[in-house]
Amino acid sequence: MSHKPLIAIDAMGGDEGVSVMIAGAALARHRHDKFRFLLVGDQEKIEAALCDHPNLRDASEILHTSEIVSGDDKPSQALRKSRGSSMGLAIDAVKRGQASAAVSAGNTGALMAMSKLALRTMPGIDRPALAALLPTLIDSDVVMLDLGANTECDARNLTQFAIMGAAYSKIIYGFNEPRVKLLNIGTEDQKGTGTLRDASDLLRSSTGLPMDFQGFIEADKINRGECDVVVCDGFSGNIALKAIEGSARFVTDLLKRSFTSSLRSKFGFLISRPATELLRHHLDPNNHNGAVFLGLNGVVVKSHGSANEKGVANAVEVAARLVEKDIIGRISSSIDHINAENVNKESDGK
Amino acid sequence: MSHKPLIAIDAMGGDEGVSVMIAGAALARHRHDKFRFLLVGDQEKIEAALCDHPNLRDASEILHTSEIVSGDDKPSQALRKSRGSSMGLAIDAVKRGQASAAVSAGNTGALMAMSKLALRTMPGIDRPALAALLPTLIDSDVVMLDLGANTECDARNLTQFAIMGAAYSKIIYGFNEPRVKLLNIGTEDQKGTGTLRDASDLLRSSTGLPMDFQGFIEADKINRGECDVVVCDGFSGNIALKAIEGSARFVTDLLKRSFTSSLRSKFGFLISRPATELLRHHLDPNNHNGAVFLGLNGVVVKSHGSANEKGVANAVEVAARLVEKDIIGRISSSIDHINAENVNKESDGK
Incomplete structure (x- = not known):
């Protein structure tokens, strides 16, 4: 895993919109020099928000899309437009290995459904x-x-x-x-x-x-x-x-x-x-x-819909931490352990 | 239903013991002249507690037993000694029609199990x-x-x-x-x-x-x-x-x-x-x-284990109110209504 975690941010999710997501990412960047970002959403709005945060701009790429998942979308509706939305593209970046984790403050049900579909459940879970x-x-x-x-x-x-x-x-x-x-x-x-x-x-x-x-x-x-x-x-x-x-x-x-x-x-x-x-x-x-979706082949963190910039920064830090400390590897080794133990028990029982 | 509700009090239940149960009953009696009580438990202790409440003594009978259901008793253990305990005798008084309702601050699981066994579920529930x-x-x-x-x-x-x-x-x-x-x-x-x-x-x-x-x-x-x-x-x-x-x-x-x-x-x-x-x-x-056990052929109210005399008085008043306003009759008529409606729907469907 790279020592420069790259976090994909769904810049369009959350009640407060782009400005809070960008301010939160900037705060996380301010605390952690090495963080890099992929900012996904409406390019014009993201660039406007970045004017106040040159520090973040230097550490970010922008991935433009005008499509967003709304708070009212049912998971099934959201799935249909998953490919093109800011939420879907952020998750997709994790799937393709471009980003190490995704953070979104959007619709929880949609985020869960899209993450599951794109990243799949990890082996043994x-x-x-x-x-x-x-x-x-x-x-x-x-x-x-x-x-x-x-x-x-x-x-x-x-x-x-x-x-x-x-x-x-x-x-x-x-x-x-x-x-x-x-x-x-x-x-x-x-x-x-x-x-x-x-x-x-x-x-x-x-x-x-x-x-x-x-x-x-x-x-x-x-x-x-x-x-x-x-x-x-x-x-x-x-x-x-x-x-x-x-x-x-x-x-x-x-x-x-x-x-x-x-x-x-x-x-x-x-x-x-x-x-x-x-x-x-x-x-x-x-x-x-x-809040974190655990058990997937990738790290996805849900920031609270009404989180302020400090809240978003915390969510970004949680995402980076889970990547750096290899949450997936840790879960995997415990699952292997418990499965091996059960196999041993079964063969003992024979 | 009599206009003088007689409430059976399990005087031995609750964290605070006899004195609080008696003080609570006395407070309820003070507020409602017409209330009558059956105080169930250790006669000596009850009489000692009544010294401070002559008003309650004049409105009460005592039913002596030295057996009590402890807070640690599992419902199955409690059932075995249900007949003789203060909790069991209070419920039994409701069953026999001697009391209109029972109030206990004892073990909830035991109270539920005993009430169900003695009073049985009402028709249609x-x-x-x-x-x-x-x-x-x-x-x-x-x-x-x-x-x-x-x-x-x-x-x-x-x-x-x-x-x-x-x-x-x-x-x-x-x-x-x-x-x-x-x-x-x-x-x-x-x-x-x-x-x-x-x-x-x-x-x-x-x-x-x-x-x-x-x-x-x-x-x-x-x-x-x-x-x-x-x-x-x-x-x-x-x-x-x-x-x-x-x-x-x-x-x-x-x-x-x-x-x-x-x-x-x-x-x-x-x-x-x-x-x-x-x-x-x-x-x-x-x-x-x-807290009330609803759906039984009788009114049983659970006072909180740590309730003070005001809390016990409230529980007694709830019990009296449920009796006076005929909770069982009300539930019964709604159940009859919904059953009749379902029968009509079924015959319409034929």
Whole structure:
């Protein structure tokens, strides 16, 4: 892998459009001299945005297209126009080896569908998964996956998600044996669905995987910092993620309402502003930006649709990091390991 | 139904023990002259607790037992000692018609298992569900069910939960046509599992039910006040509920940490205390206490294990209200209606 990661940026995705994507790439470039970029989208708009960022212009090529995937496009519609859109061309650059990774803030379903079609699932992985970082009470974020790519999953899928999540956590935080748990409605062995119990048995009986599998976790503990990777099917994961986001917004909305309820509390709020800024910083999704599609033959990072330039820069850094630290190779070696182990078990059983 | 509801109280359940259960019952009695109580548990302890509440003593009988269901008992263990325990005897009083409803703050799994065994599922309902009230941005709470009684559910179960949830919402808030939604990972028709799509079709095609069915809701909208009843299977519901609780605690923990991070913010916090008290009041689970097992031949209310006397009083009031407003009759008439409609549809189809 080159020591100069070249990141393909879908410059047209996201609620904020070209200017934020370009500003974010420029910020990442500012932090990392060696980054190179392929900026995909409307050439005129990209060049206009680059006027403010000569530093980025010197490190970038532009790939023009006027076609874009809209936020409302269903995955099937998006697939039909995949070839020519900024999202499709960014992914295609990864497929052709021109770019090492793609970053898009566009429509998640379309990005997933296009990435799967173009890059294909990596050997040994049955299904790719969408993983994100969530804030916790401790210094490191928790990796959670799958967050919606697979509505229904079997035990083998969940085991593979555990392997992919552990590799992600290792790369981001350097944990040699990330603490991995399965999301369930109780922590006792007999709780939940048969699929979850089977996945737990599979992970418990696999030795030598680069993770510390610790059984089940309930949804109220996800943010406590008690584990590094939370594994779930895409339905439960999406429910949990959105419930967490919605509840955090609910509490901060109530807080705002409380603080503006009287002159006295408005005054108190002003005085304690640094404290509430600290809270805002900790909860700001831009500090945890960069959902990743794991299990594909290539690195694709989804930046949050409403991310600001700091958020986009974080997503770019996550993409570069995954390439440099060889996420695909790491996942591959764990999969080979668990498959070899299962073959040995089967032959022992004969 | 008698105009003097007699509530059986499992005086031994809950983290705080007899004193809180008795104080809570006393508070409910203080608010409602007509309430009568059957206090089930250790006679000596109950009598000691009643010394502070002569008002409650005059309205109560005591049913002595020294046996209790512990928080650690699995439902199967609890069932074995169901007959003699304070929880079991409270439910049994409902079964025999001695009490109109039972309230317990004990082990939820055990309470569900015992209630199901003793009271049986009501005619036309395949499975009972656990429903709770969650705070929202508007004045009324949202009813959510099932929260864990049924790990896996089919479309018919979900339809019945919708009927039961709507009846509950109607009784608590007087809404003639509560807005009902199904919890899903997207709001478009094709989203989620086949079970959810089937349930949506069933509810959409049923006319004359006392509810306004509005399709799907995502988990980040549960607390927004956009609907009155959220329907889900017990696995998703438990995940969503706990994710909401955990996230709210996470944010308030961060807030506490922020407010104690400097002298200045501590001072600001003191000044804005009335505001944070308002927040605390809104989020206080004691103000939303009273999870209900719906679909049984009797009313059983689960008070939160850590509820204070106000929380217990709320649970008692919920129980009395469900009895007075005839929750079972209401559910029954909706079930008859939907069954009759389906019979008509079938004969039309011939």
